Amino acid sequence: MTDIAATAAPSTETATLPARLAKGFVNRLVIIIPYLWLLFFFLIPFIIVFKISLSQTAISMPPYTPVLDFSDGISGFLAGFRELNFDNYTWLTQDALYFNAYVTSLIIAAISTMLTLIVGYPIAYGMARAPATIRPTLLMLVILPFWTSFLIRVYAWIGILKPEGLLNQLLMSLHIISQPLVILNTYTAIFIGIVYSYLPFMVLPLYSSLEKMDYSLVEAAEDLGCPPIGAFWKITFPLSLPGVVAGCLLVFIPAVGEFVIPDLLGGSQTLMIGKTLWNEFFSNRDWPVSSAVAVILLLVLTIPIMFFQQAQAKAQEQGR
Amino acid sequence: MKSLGSIRRDFAPWNDPNAKPYIQFDKVTKKFGDFTAVNNLSLTIFEREFFALLGASGCGKSTLLRMLAGFEEPTAGRILLDGQDLRGIPPYKRPVNMMFQSYALFPHMTVEKNIAFGLKQEGMPGSDIEKRVAEMLKLVKLEQFAKRKPHQLSGGQRQRVALARSVAKRPKVLLLDEPLGALDKKLREETQFELMDLQQELGLTFVVVTHDQEEAMTMADRIAIMDKGEVMQVATPAEIYEAPTSRFVAHFVGNVNMFEGKVAEHTANATRITGATGAEIVVDNGGKAAAGSDIVFAIRPEKIKVSSKKPADAVNALEGEVYDVAYLGDMTVYHIKLDDGQIVRASALNASRVTEDPLTWNDRAWVSFRPDAGVVLTR
Numbered sequence: 259m260t261d262i263a264a265t266a267a268p269s270t271e272t273a274t275l276p277a278r279l280a281k282g283f284v285n286r287l288v289i290i291i292p293y294l295w296l297l298f299f300f301l302i303p304f305i306i307v308f309k310i311s312l313s314q315t316a317i318s319m320p321p322y323t324p325v326l327d328f329s330d331g332i333s334g335f336l337a338g339f340r341e342l343n344f345d346n347y348t349w350l351t352q353d354a355l356y357f358n359a360y361v362t363s364l365i366i367a368a369i370s371t372m373l374t375l376i377v378g379y380p381i382a383y384g385m386a387r388a389p390a391t392i393r394p395t396l397l398m399l400v401i402l403p404f405w406t407s408f409l410i411r412v413y414a415w416i417g418i419l420k421p422e423g424l425l426n427q428l429l430m431s432l433h434i435i436s437q438p439l440v441i442l443n444t445y446t447a448i449f450i451g452i453v454y455s456y457l458p459f460m461v462l463p464l465y466s467s468l469e470k471m472d473y474s475l476v477e478a479a480e481d482l483g484c485p486p487i488g489a490f491w492k493i494t495f496p497l498s499l500p501g502v503v504a505g506c507l508l509v510f511i512p513a514v515g516e517f518v519i520p521d522l523l524g525g526s527q528t529l530m531i532g533k534t535l536w537n538e539f540f541s542n543r544d545w546p547v548s549s550a551v552a553v554i555l556l557l558v559l560t561i562p563i564m565f566f567q568q569a570q571a572k573a574q575e576q577g578r
Numbered sequence: 579m580k581s582l583g584s585i586r587r588d589f590a591p592w593n594d595p596n597a598k599p600y601i602q603f604d605k606v607t608k609k610f611g612d613f614t615a616v617n618n619l620s621l622t623i624f625e626r627e628f629f630a631l632l633g634a635s636g637c638g639k640s641t642l643l644r645m646l647a648g649f650e651e652p653t654a655g656r657i658l659l660d661g662q663d664l665r666g667i668p669p670y671k672r673p674v675n676m677m678f679q680s681y682a683l684f685p686h687m688t689v690e691k692n693i694a695f696g697l698k699q700e701g702m703p704g705s706d707i708e709k710r711v712a713e714m715l716k717l718v719k720l721e722q723f724a725k726r727k728p729h730q731l732s733g734g735q736r737q738r739v740a741l742a743r744s745v746a747k748r749p750k751v752l753l754l755d756e757p758l759g760a761l762d763k764k765l766r767e768e769t770q771f772e773l774m775d776l777q778q779e780l781g782l783t784f785v786v787v788t789h790d791q792e793e794a795m796t797m798a799d800r801i802a803i804m805d806k807g808e809v810m811q812v813a814t815p816a817e818i819y820e821a822p823t824s825r826f827v828a829h830f831v832g833n834v835n836m837f838e839g840k841v842a843e844h845t846a847n848a849t850r851i852t853g854a855t856g857a858e859i860v861v862d863n864g865g866k867a868a869a870g871s872d873i874v875f876a877i878r879p880e881k882i883k884v885s886s887k888k889p890a891d892a893v894n895a896l897e898g899e900v901y902d903v904a905y906l907g908d909m910t911v912y913h914i915k916l917d918d919g920q921i922v923r924a925s926a927l928n929a930s931r932v933t934e935d936p937l938t939w940n941d942r943a944w945v946s947f948r949p950d951a952g953v954v955l956t957r
Contacts, residue, residue: 477649478682480669482696482747492695496686 304556311346311549322545346550356534356551360558363531366445366520367513370452374460374509375502377453382464382501383494386471397465400458412451412522419447419523443525451519456512460505467501468494503570511559531555583816589799590814591624599658600625600783601646601751606655608641608807615641617807618655628777628784630798632791632830638807639787643753646785647676660750670699675749679756681740683728689715689739690724696747714742717776734765741773745780752777754786758793770796791831795819803827819878824957828876835882835922837875841867841954848949851875857918860893862949867956877952882924882945884912886935892946898922900941912937914945 313325325338350356385396403411418424419442426438441447471494479489495502517532524530531551538548591597601623608616616638623629631639644650645657648669657664664672675696684692693714697707715721718738728736737760744752757773758766774797777784788794794801795815803810803818803826811818811827822828825836839853848862851873859875867873888895901921902913910933912924922945937943 472680472682474678474680474682475684477669478676478678478684479695481647481649481674481676482743483670483699484695485668485670488699493684 304553307549308553310545311547311553312342312344313546314345315544315546320545321543346546347554349547350550350554355529356531359529359531359534360555362529363514363516364558366448366452366530367510367516370449370456370513371506371510373449373453374456375506378457378460378464378505379502381457382461382468385461385465386468387473393469400461400465403458408455409518412455412518415447415451415454415523416442419450442523443527445524445528447523447525448520448528448530451523452509452513452516455519456509459508459512463504463508464498464501467498467504471497507563511563514559515555581816582820583814587799589626591627592622592800597624599623600627600660601785602656602658603642604656604658606642606645606652606657608638608645608650609653614807616645616652619807619809621802621809621812623783623785625783626781628774628797628799629786630794630801631785631787631804632794632801633789633804634830635789637804639804640755642804643676643755643785643787646751647674647753648672673749674751674753675744675747676753676755677740677744677757679759681728681736681760683736683739683743685728688725688727689720689731692728692739693743693746696743700747710746714746717745717779718742733760733762734769737761737769741776745776745782748780749782751783751785754784756788757786758790759788766793773797795831803830805830821953822876822955825874825876825955828953828955833879833923833925835877835879836955837877837920839873839875841869841871841873843869849954851954853918857896857916858894859952860949861952861954863953867954871956874955875952876955877947879911879923879925880909880927881951882922882947884914884924884926884937885944885946886937886941888944889946892944893949894951895944895946896922897942897944900937900939900943903938912943914943916945 309325310322313322315321316323325342381400385393385400388396416423420426421438421440421442423442425441426435429435430438441450475493475497476486476489479493480486484492515532515535516530517536520528520530520533521536524533535548535551535555538544538551542548599622601621603619603621606616606619607614619638619642621642631642633639641650645652646659646664648664648667648671651665659672659674684695687695690711693711694707697710702710711724712721715724718741720735720738720742723731723735723739728739731739737757741757744754754773758769761769770793773784786794786797795818798815800812800814801818802812805826810830811823813821818827818831822831828834828836837851837853837857837859839851839859842850842852842858844850848860849867851859851861853859853875861875883889884900888897896916898914898916900912901915902911904911904913907928909925909927912926914922914924916922924945
């Protein structure tokens with residue numbers, strides 16, 4: 259009896275094995291594509307930047323000493339490991355400028371993210387509750403600014419915010435103010451710039467999570483005795499949280515490293531890490547230190563977000 | 579004592595002229611732009627009644643329910659609940675609760691929290707909420723699912739959570755929008771009886787919207803048949819079936835045979851009808867159509883007897899030919915093509931296993947019925 263079972267089992271397996279392998283290969287291929295993308299467009303550039311951050315400046319082209327180069331063969335490459343130094347990273351800790359720039363950038367990004375959320379939520383809510391026929395138009399209007407250059411749009415804000423700019427002219431002609439407001443070249447201008455520029459990134463994920471929400475849930479809450487404002491906080495907002503989180507990450511991450519907005523609207527005295535990086539790279543031509551700044555920035559952003567997402571996944575798992 | 583159809587329960591305040599109406603729709607009209615969803619509709623529902631609004635989709639039955647819940651305001655007319663005009667009262671202040679067709683369970687809350695939601699809004703103390711929630715869970719037999727989220731439940735369980743949530747506040751009126759629409763047939767039949775028991779147990783007034791006539795017939799004390807924003811007839815299930823007042827109602831509920839004709843004469847207690855093709859039918863159930871007027875005689879298939887010879891005592895008998903026979907086990911459905919060309923549907927209950935008078939395709943046959951078997955419809 260055991261013989262029959264032993265011979266029967268493999269025969270069925272071999273029959274399906276090629277088919278299963280082929281299916282497995284196709285499945286894997288689909289997954290491989292995004293990984294290849296990440297490898298070529300994220301991991302390899304990152305390794306190059308990391309390598310530069312370990313080298314020293316030099317007056318040459320490119321302006322740094324080669325590190326871990328294969329020109330000396332494998333033995334030279336291995337010898338290079340022993341000569342590695344993290345001077346550029348220790349340098350970042352010694353000059354308070356970098357620490358301050360990181361902290362200011364994080365604070366500015368956090369405040370502007372909150373402001374973007376406050377401005378973006380009502381817009382997304384209004385869009386999601388608008389008649390289905392005009393929703394595509396509203397969506398188009400949100401995306402429309404992307405059709406002009408980001409740089410030009412930020413430049414335009416100089417014309418609006420400067421002391422003799424459009425905003426001050428308007429307010430003064432309406433006799434609301436007698437002296438022009440100083441907005442340009444302050445942190446306020448940076449906030450305005452970031453909120454304006456990143457609003458679509460907040461509105462779109464919020465809209466998508468609000469739009470798919472079943473409105474009868476709100477009706478059910480009201481039916482059970484909950485006034486509309488209560489129903490918003492108890493039902494609508496909690497159910498839109500995935501959109502809130504996605505929108506906030508999409509605004510916060512690029513806002514931390516933002517360079518154009520603080521440079522054009524924030525003036526010379528504002529301190530943000532993106533600007534510091536630019537100065538290191540183009541003014542000081544210190545590629546290794548600017549690479550170190552970039553690597554630290556990446557770690558500062560990715561590590562907390564990784565923990566956050568892990569915690570969120572865990573919470574979701576428990577919720578199930 | 580004779581009765582029309584079968585009596586469901588001994589409850590008939592609509593026959594009592596002194597009974598106080600509980601819910602009153604008073605000449606209510608609702609328009610959405612150019613579309614009139616509800617047209618000058620008046621309707622009275624009594625306390626503890628199980629009332630069904632039955633109609634095809636788009637007939638305005640859901641709009642009526644949503645106006646009662648407060649999600650829509652009537653364009654004209656008033657809605658009164660227990661004597662109070664509901665105009666301007668927002669949904670969260672109305673003493674009615676609704677069970678939604680989609681159930682509308684809060685996906686981010688457990689079963690327990692869903693049921694407790696309305697009680698918390700009321701400001702009920704925590705210990706009382708706990709007690710009431712436990713009671714509700716027991717009522718719908720979901721005690722062991724208290725900590726589950728809605729997506730972890732089956733369709734039937736979700737339906738029961740929705741039900742428990744909507745009755746937890748002990749509303750004056752429970753509104754049910756297609757409460758069983760999403761369940762499969764077997765579960766739907768079971769749940770119909772559960773709903774009826776629940777209504778008796780809690781002593782609530784139920785208003786249910788449905789497009790399923792069997793569901794309405796099973797559960798409701800009275801049914802309002804709706805069409806194009808108007809009520810066609812409000813009556814008990816038996817009256818709706820046995821004494822429809824219009825062609826629409828006769829057609830909408832169950833199967834029916836219709837004979838076009840004219841009232842030939844009225845005798846002491848019967849009406850003689852001449853069919854369009856000359857056949858004569860005598861009806862003695864008190865039709866009041868004027869002599870000479872165009873009418874329709876409507877008769878249900880099971881009231882028609884099919885036989886191979888003309889029954890000796892038959893008042894109404896028409897001759898024809900068997901056109902189709904469908905044997906369904908519990909009954910047999912005959913389609914008889916009368917000599918004037920009209921096809922009559924007749925159904926016979928297979929009370930015994932042996933058929934005494936077997937008929938098959940193309941046999942000559944007689945259809946006969948008693949004078950009180952059908953009704954005369956004037957509209």
